[in-house]
Amino acid sequence: MQAAKALAGCLGAKAVMATSPAQALGLSPLLLTQRRGVLQVSNTTDRLQRVELQVFGVRQVQGRSTAELTPLPTAEAEALIRLRPSVFRLGPGASRVVAYSVAQDQPSFYICGTSLQGLVQARICSRWRSVSASARRQP
Amino acid sequence: MSSSLRAHQRLIRSALLSLALLPSVSIAATIGGTQNVDFSPTVVSNFCDITTTGGSLAVKKKRGLITSDSSLSGTFSGTQTPGTIAVVSNLTSTGTVIVDPPKLSGGTAATTSEVKLGNGSYSSTAQSLNLGSDGNLPSTNLHVRFSTTSNGNKFANGTYNAVATVTCTDDASR
Numbered sequence: 247m248q249a250a251k252a253l254a255g256c257l258g259a260k261a262v263m264a265t266s267p268a269q270a271l272g273l274s275p276l277l278l279t280q281r282r283g284v285l286q287v288s289n290t291t292d293r294l295q296r297v298e299l300q301v302f303g304v305r306q307v308q309g310r311s312t313a314e315l316t317p318l319p320t321a322e323a324e325a326l327i328r329l330r331p332s333v334f335r336l337g338p339g340a341s342r343v344v345a346y347s348v349a350q351d352q353p354s355f356y357i358c359g360t361s362l363q364g365l366v367q368a369r370i371c372s373r374w375r376s377v378s379a380s381a382r383r384q385p
Numbered sequence: 386m387s388s389s390l391r392a393h394q395r396l397i398r399s400a401l402l403s404l405a406l407l408p409s410v411s412i413a414a415t416i417g418g419t420q421n422v423d424f425s426p427t428v429v430s431n432f433c434d435i436t437t438t439g440g441s442l443a444v445k446k447k448r449g450l451i452t453s454d455s456s457l458s459g460t461f462s463g464t465q466t467p468g469t470i471a472v473v474s475n476l477t478s479t480g481t482v483i484v485d486p487p488k489l490s491g492g493t494a495a496t497t498s499e500v501k502l503g504n505g506s507y508s509s510t511a512q513s514l515n516l517g518s519d520g521n522l523p524s525t526n527l528h529v530r531f532s533t534t535s536n537g538n539k540f541a542n543g544t545y546n547a548v549a550t551v552t553c554t555d556d557a558s559r
Contacts, residue, residue, distance in 0.1 A: 366438075
Protein backbone atom coordinates (compact mmCIF):
# COMPACT_ATOMS: atom_id res chain seq x y z
CA MET A 247 0.00 0.00 0.00
CA GLN A 248 2.75 2.44 0.94
CA ALA A 249 4.67 1.46 -2.16
CA ALA A 250 1.63 2.15 -4.29
CA LYS A 251 1.17 5.55 -2.66
CA ALA A 252 4.81 6.37 -3.20
CA LEU A 253 4.53 5.35 -6.83
CA ALA A 254 1.41 7.44 -7.28
CA GLY A 255 3.25 10.41 -5.87
CA CYS A 256 6.17 9.92 -8.24
CA LEU A 257 4.16 9.51 -11.42
CA GLY A 258 3.19 12.74 -13.11
CA ALA A 259 0.45 11.47 -15.41
CA LYS A 260 -2.65 10.77 -13.38
CA ALA A 261 -5.59 8.97 -14.89
CA VAL A 262 -8.60 10.08 -12.90
CA MET A 263 -11.99 8.43 -13.03
CA ALA A 264 -14.26 8.08 -10.07
CA THR A 265 -16.23 4.87 -9.77
CA SER A 266 -19.91 5.70 -9.64
CA PRO A 267 -23.18 3.90 -9.03
CA ALA A 268 -25.35 2.52 -11.80
CA GLN A 269 -27.19 4.84 -14.10
CA ALA A 270 -29.88 3.79 -16.56
CA LEU A 271 -31.64 5.39 -19.48
CA GLY A 272 -34.57 4.10 -21.51
CA LEU A 273 -36.26 5.25 -24.71
CA SER A 274 -39.38 4.24 -26.63
CA PRO A 275 -40.38 3.86 -29.43
CA LEU A 276 -37.23 2.82 -31.30
CA LEU A 277 -38.78 3.20 -34.75
CA LEU A 278 -40.60 6.41 -35.67
CA THR A 279 -43.39 5.51 -38.05
CA GLN A 280 -45.40 8.72 -37.90
CA ARG A 281 -44.24 12.25 -38.69
CA ARG A 282 -45.76 13.45 -35.42
CA GLY A 283 -45.71 11.61 -32.13
CA VAL A 284 -44.07 11.31 -28.76
CA LEU A 285 -40.87 9.86 -27.37
CA GLN A 286 -40.80 8.49 -23.86
CA VAL A 287 -37.52 8.83 -21.97
CA SER A 288 -37.12 6.96 -18.67
CA ASN A 289 -34.68 7.04 -15.79
CA THR A 290 -34.94 3.71 -14.00
CA THR A 291 -32.33 4.40 -11.36
CA ASP A 292 -32.54 6.24 -8.06
CA ARG A 293 -30.29 9.07 -9.20
CA LEU A 294 -31.03 12.32 -10.96
CA GLN A 295 -29.57 12.37 -14.46
CA ARG A 296 -29.17 14.84 -17.28
CA VAL A 297 -30.51 13.63 -20.59
CA GLU A 298 -29.90 15.15 -23.99
CA LEU A 299 -31.82 14.31 -27.17
CA GLN A 300 -29.56 14.67 -30.19
CA VAL A 301 -29.89 13.93 -33.91
CA PHE A 302 -27.37 11.68 -35.69
CA GLY A 303 -26.81 10.42 -39.21
CA VAL A 304 -26.89 6.70 -40.07
CA ARG A 305 -23.89 4.38 -40.43
CA GLN A 306 -23.37 0.66 -40.71
CA VAL A 307 -21.39 -1.43 -38.20
CA GLN A 308 -20.87 -5.10 -39.01
CA GLY A 309 -23.91 -5.03 -41.27
CA ARG A 310 -26.14 -3.32 -38.70
CA SER A 311 -27.53 0.20 -38.82
CA THR A 312 -26.65 2.48 -35.94
CA ALA A 313 -26.11 6.16 -35.22
CA GLU A 314 -23.03 8.15 -36.15
CA LEU A 315 -20.84 9.16 -33.22
CA THR A 316 -21.01 12.90 -33.82
CA PRO A 317 -24.39 14.65 -33.66
CA LEU A 318 -25.60 16.77 -36.56
CA PRO A 319 -25.14 20.52 -36.20
CA THR A 320 -28.05 22.15 -34.39
CA ALA A 321 -29.40 23.98 -37.45
CA GLU A 322 -29.33 20.81 -39.54
CA ALA A 323 -30.94 18.79 -36.76
CA GLU A 324 -33.75 21.31 -36.29
CA ALA A 325 -34.47 21.19 -40.01
CA LEU A 326 -35.06 17.43 -39.68
CA ILE A 327 -37.03 17.17 -36.45
CA ARG A 328 -38.56 19.51 -33.93
CA LEU A 329 -38.79 18.43 -30.34
CA ARG A 330 -39.02 20.31 -27.07
CA PRO A 331 -37.34 20.05 -24.72
CA SER A 332 -34.14 18.51 -26.05
CA VAL A 333 -32.18 18.80 -22.79
CA PHE A 334 -33.69 18.07 -19.39
CA ARG A 335 -33.11 16.41 -16.06
CA LEU A 336 -34.92 13.26 -15.07
CA GLY A 337 -35.46 12.54 -11.41
CA PRO A 338 -35.10 9.08 -9.87
CA GLY A 339 -37.56 6.68 -11.47
CA ALA A 340 -39.07 9.42 -13.62
CA SER A 341 -40.27 9.30 -17.22
CA ARG A 342 -40.86 12.17 -19.60
CA VAL A 343 -42.89 12.27 -22.77
CA VAL A 344 -41.49 14.59 -25.45
CA ALA A 345 -43.51 15.51 -28.53
CA TYR A 346 -41.71 15.44 -31.89
CA SER A 347 -42.46 16.52 -35.42
CA VAL A 348 -40.44 15.35 -38.43
CA ALA A 349 -40.24 17.67 -41.42
CA GLN A 350 -41.59 16.35 -44.70
CA ASP A 351 -39.45 14.29 -47.10
CA GLN A 352 -36.49 13.88 -44.77
CA PRO A 353 -33.72 11.28 -45.11
CA SER A 354 -33.21 8.58 -42.51
CA PHE A 355 -31.70 9.69 -39.20
CA TYR A 356 -31.55 8.77 -35.54
CA ILE A 357 -32.79 10.73 -32.56
CA CYS A 358 -30.84 9.52 -29.53
CA GLY A 359 -31.25 10.00 -25.81
CA THR A 360 -27.75 10.26 -24.38
CA SER A 361 -26.48 10.09 -20.83
CA LEU A 362 -22.85 10.21 -19.78
CA GLN A 363 -21.46 8.42 -16.78
CA GLY A 364 -17.78 7.84 -16.15
CA LEU A 365 -16.23 5.61 -18.81
CA VAL A 366 -19.49 4.95 -20.59
CA GLN A 367 -21.80 7.15 -22.64
CA ALA A 368 -25.15 5.39 -23.10
CA ARG A 369 -27.27 6.17 -26.15
CA ILE A 370 -30.66 4.77 -27.01
CA CYS A 371 -31.75 5.74 -30.49
CA SER A 372 -35.04 5.95 -32.35
CA ARG A 373 -34.82 5.74 -36.11
CA TRP A 374 -36.71 7.78 -38.62
CA ARG A 375 -36.51 5.96 -41.92
CA SER A 376 -37.28 7.88 -45.07
CA VAL A 377 -40.08 6.56 -47.25
CA SER A 378 -37.64 5.80 -50.07
CA ALA A 379 -35.32 3.88 -47.71
CA SER A 380 -38.27 1.85 -46.44
CA ALA A 381 -39.33 1.07 -49.97
CA ARG A 382 -35.83 -0.14 -50.82
CA ARG A 383 -35.92 -2.67 -47.98
CA GLN A 384 -39.08 -4.29 -49.22
CA PRO A 385 -38.44 -7.69 -50.87
CA MET B 386 -75.50 23.96 40.55
CA SER B 387 -78.96 22.56 40.07
CA SER B 388 -79.56 19.66 37.73
CA SER B 389 -82.04 21.71 35.68
CA LEU B 390 -79.40 24.41 35.11
CA ARG B 391 -76.80 21.80 33.97
CA ALA B 392 -79.34 20.30 31.58
CA HIS B 393 -80.05 23.75 30.19
CA GLN B 394 -76.33 24.42 29.63
CA ARG B 395 -75.92 21.05 27.86
CA LEU B 396 -78.83 21.93 25.61
CA ILE B 397 -77.28 25.29 24.67
CA ARG B 398 -73.89 23.65 23.98
CA SER B 399 -75.54 21.03 21.78
CA ALA B 400 -77.38 23.69 19.84
CA LEU B 401 -74.19 25.73 19.28
CA LEU B 402 -72.29 22.61 18.21
CA SER B 403 -74.97 21.74 15.71
CA LEU B 404 -74.83 25.23 14.23
CA ALA B 405 -71.04 25.03 14.01
CA LEU B 406 -71.12 21.68 12.27
CA LEU B 407 -74.04 22.37 10.01
CA PRO B 408 -72.16 24.05 7.10
CA SER B 409 -69.56 21.27 6.80
CA VAL B 410 -72.19 18.60 7.08
CA SER B 411 -74.08 20.14 4.20
CA ILE B 412 -70.87 20.28 2.04
CA ALA B 413 -70.03 16.67 2.73
CA ALA B 414 -73.46 15.67 1.70
CA THR B 415 -73.16 17.19 -1.78
CA ILE B 416 -74.28 14.57 -4.28
CA GLY B 417 -72.62 14.03 -7.66
CA GLY B 418 -69.26 15.75 -7.02
CA THR B 419 -66.38 14.03 -8.90
CA GLN B 420 -62.62 14.34 -8.95
CA ASN B 421 -60.46 12.73 -11.61
CA VAL B 422 -57.25 10.94 -10.70
CA ASP B 423 -54.88 11.51 -13.61
CA PHE B 424 -52.07 9.23 -14.73
CA SER B 425 -49.30 10.40 -17.01
CA PRO B 426 -49.24 8.42 -20.28
CA THR B 427 -46.93 5.61 -21.32
CA VAL B 428 -45.72 4.67 -24.78
CA VAL B 429 -46.37 1.08 -25.81
CA SER B 430 -43.75 0.13 -28.39
CA ASN B 431 -40.29 -1.33 -28.72
CA PHE B 432 -38.00 -0.04 -25.99
CA CYS B 433 -34.42 -0.34 -24.80
CA ASP B 434 -32.95 0.50 -21.40
CA ILE B 435 -29.17 0.68 -20.94
CA THR B 436 -27.74 0.52 -17.43
CA THR B 437 -24.13 1.54 -16.98
CA THR B 438 -21.61 2.00 -14.26
CA GLY B 439 -18.50 4.11 -14.72
CA GLY B 440 -15.02 2.64 -14.37
CA SER B 441 -11.68 4.06 -13.36
CA LEU B 442 -8.33 4.41 -15.07
CA ALA B 443 -4.75 3.90 -14.06
CA VAL B 444 -1.49 4.71 -15.78
CA LYS B 445 1.43 2.33 -16.16
CA LYS B 446 4.61 3.21 -14.29
CA LYS B 447 6.46 4.22 -17.45
CA ARG B 448 3.44 6.24 -18.63
CA GLY B 449 3.05 4.49 -21.97
CA LEU B 450 -0.30 2.88 -21.18
CA ILE B 451 -3.58 4.04 -19.61
CA THR B 452 -6.17 1.37 -18.90
CA SER B 453 -9.12 0.26 -16.79
CA ASP B 454 -7.95 -3.38 -16.95
CA SER B 455 -6.46 -4.78 -13.77
CA SER B 456 -5.52 -8.04 -15.50
CA LEU B 457 -2.77 -6.32 -17.49
CA SER B 458 0.70 -6.90 -16.14
CA GLY B 459 2.88 -4.13 -14.79
CA THR B 460 2.89 -1.54 -12.04
CA PHE B 461 0.21 1.10 -12.22
CA SER B 462 -0.69 4.36 -10.55
CA GLY B 463 -4.39 4.67 -9.88
CA THR B 464 -7.11 2.04 -9.63
CA GLN B 465 -8.22 0.02 -12.62
CA THR B 466 -11.95 -0.67 -12.60
CA PRO B 467 -14.04 -1.70 -15.61
CA GLY B 468 -17.17 0.11 -16.67
CA THR B 469 -20.20 -2.14 -17.02
CA ILE B 470 -23.15 -2.21 -19.39
CA ALA B 471 -26.44 -4.09 -19.17
CA VAL B 472 -29.48 -3.92 -21.41
CA VAL B 473 -33.14 -4.65 -20.85
CA SER B 474 -35.41 -4.51 -23.89
CA ASN B 475 -38.34 -6.13 -25.62
CA LEU B 476 -36.31 -6.49 -28.82
CA THR B 477 -35.33 -9.84 -30.27
CA SER B 478 -33.14 -10.45 -33.28
CA THR B 479 -33.52 -6.87 -34.48
CA GLY B 480 -32.03 -5.29 -31.36
CA THR B 481 -28.51 -4.01 -31.82
CA VAL B 482 -26.01 -2.85 -29.21
CA ILE B 483 -22.88 -1.24 -30.60
CA VAL B 484 -19.84 -0.38 -28.47
CA ASP B 485 -17.52 2.10 -30.12
CA PRO B 486 -13.80 2.44 -29.41
CA PRO B 487 -13.15 4.77 -26.48
CA LYS B 488 -11.90 8.32 -26.75
CA LEU B 489 -9.19 9.63 -24.47
CA SER B 490 -8.98 13.28 -23.55
CA GLY B 491 -5.89 14.73 -21.94
CA GLY B 492 -2.54 16.28 -22.73
CA THR B 493 -1.09 13.62 -25.02
CA ALA B 494 -3.13 12.06 -27.81
CA ALA B 495 -3.52 8.28 -27.76
CA THR B 496 -2.04 6.41 -30.72
CA THR B 497 -4.20 3.35 -30.09
CA SER B 498 -7.61 3.33 -28.41
CA GLU B 499 -9.08 -0.09 -27.72
CA VAL B 500 -12.10 -1.60 -26.03
CA LYS B 501 -12.64 -5.08 -24.58
CA LEU B 502 -16.03 -6.56 -23.74
CA GLY B 503 -16.27 -9.25 -21.07
CA ASN B 504 -13.55 -11.84 -21.58
CA GLY B 505 -13.12 -11.01 -25.26
CA SER B 506 -10.05 -9.48 -26.84
CA TYR B 507 -9.13 -5.83 -27.34
CA SER B 508 -10.32 -4.17 -30.53
CA SER B 509 -9.87 -0.73 -32.04
CA THR B 510 -13.05 -1.00 -34.11
CA ALA B 511 -16.72 -0.83 -33.13
CA GLN B 512 -18.12 -4.02 -31.63
CA SER B 513 -21.62 -5.39 -32.14
CA LEU B 514 -23.28 -7.22 -29.26
CA ASN B 515 -26.16 -9.65 -29.58
CA LEU B 516 -29.07 -9.48 -27.19
CA GLY B 517 -30.36 -12.69 -25.68
CA SER B 518 -33.59 -14.33 -26.77
CA ASP B 519 -35.27 -12.43 -23.93
CA GLY B 520 -34.05 -9.14 -25.40
CA ASN B 521 -31.60 -8.56 -22.54
CA LEU B 522 -27.86 -8.31 -22.14
CA PRO B 523 -26.53 -9.31 -18.71
CA SER B 524 -24.07 -7.02 -16.98
CA THR B 525 -20.88 -7.07 -19.05
CA ASN B 526 -17.50 -5.57 -18.17
CA LEU B 527 -16.15 -2.93 -20.49
CA HIS B 528 -12.41 -2.26 -20.44
CA VAL B 529 -10.48 0.43 -22.26
CA ARG B 530 -6.78 0.62 -23.11
CA PHE B 531 -4.75 3.48 -24.62
CA SER B 532 -1.14 3.74 -25.69
CA THR B 533 0.89 6.49 -27.30
CA THR B 534 3.92 6.87 -29.49
CA SER B 535 3.91 10.64 -29.01
CA ASN B 536 6.02 12.50 -26.46
CA GLY B 537 8.67 9.77 -26.36
CA ASN B 538 6.01 7.04 -25.94
CA LYS B 539 4.81 8.65 -22.71
CA PHE B 540 1.60 10.34 -21.72
CA ALA B 541 2.54 13.82 -20.52
CA ASN B 542 1.62 14.97 -17.03
CA GLY B 543 -2.02 15.86 -16.62
CA THR B 544 -5.47 14.44 -16.08
CA TYR B 545 -6.86 11.97 -18.61
CA ASN B 546 -10.48 10.97 -19.07
CA ALA B 547 -11.97 8.30 -21.30
CA VAL B 548 -15.43 7.67 -22.72
CA ALA B 549 -16.75 4.67 -24.68
CA THR B 550 -20.13 5.04 -26.38
CA VAL B 551 -22.72 2.27 -26.12
CA THR B 552 -25.71 2.53 -28.46
CA CYS B 553 -28.93 0.53 -28.52
CA THR B 554 -31.08 0.60 -31.67
CA ASP B 555 -33.77 -1.42 -33.39
CA ASP B 556 -32.59 -2.46 -36.83
CA ALA B 557 -35.98 -3.75 -37.93
CA SER B 558 -37.56 -2.52 -41.14
CA ARG B 559 -41.07 -1.14 -40.97
